[in-house]
Amino acid sequence: FFWDRGGEALFAVNHLARRIIEAKTPKETEKSNNPKDTLAQEGLGILIDINGFQKKHIENIHAIAYMMAERARYFKSNIEIDPMPAFERRIVHEFLSDVADLKTESQGEGLSRRVVIKYIGAI
Template sequence: MDNRTNLDDYLAELGISEADESVTPPPMPDASDSAPVQEAADTDARGTLERFLRGLIARIDPELSVTVREVDDALEAEISGENAARLAGRDGRTLGAIEVIAYTVLSKQEGRGDTRVRVDIGGFRKRQADTLSKLAERLAIGVAKSGEPHELQPMPAAERRVIHIALKEHPDVMSESVGEGASRRLVIKPRHG
């Protein structure tokens, strides 16, 4: 297992940046904790994710804050602050990259490749989910009226999931994912029977 705890080590290894001595990572949690082994592993994973994200945002905007919580089988992180929304990037691309890097750090440092990582910045994911839910409802009305299926453009699994959930209980239409890999897309079609 890799014991590096400083973002500078990751960045230096990638050739992105030299160490910035003005920002010190938060202290490591005390290993003498008497929590059960699985709970301790979850706490370590949460702590690793939180330390990584705090180190990252400290270099971008020290006014931002990070909260990490465990939800079901995932760790959810929220980055908030006055200018947080700008950090999400165009169409959430920067947010997506941060999420991938955070998962990679967690996987490599804690050996936790089985833990899902979800990051939201300034409520971007929530707004995106609301927009997708409204889109799903509008498309469902159109499909119900026309009786013809509607195929959406390829989209990431998280976005397809939002639409599936929005239409799960819809009386007139159903949704399914088709295709493989990056070209996987969602089809909304009339519910028969």
């Protein structure tokens, strides 16, 4: 069930879990002295995975990002990745965040929002 249609149900469960945790934890304005609340205030990242599906999915996104980054370097130009959900775009941004000669940026609106990998040259 969770793997049907590319794991949409599993992604939905993850989204709901994050929303529930956000709703149950104090906001920045309601700071608490409880150390357990600190993680939620800083943006606790959770990921529900079943049989390694999410891990494989993230590894595939990393592979795509790496391949497109190499293409941007080779052609010394901007490369657009196909549209993807915010969760996947964030994975690409984080994966390439420490690369000195490339910069990532999200462009587009709604379902057509995608990551553009920009070649900025040697720094």
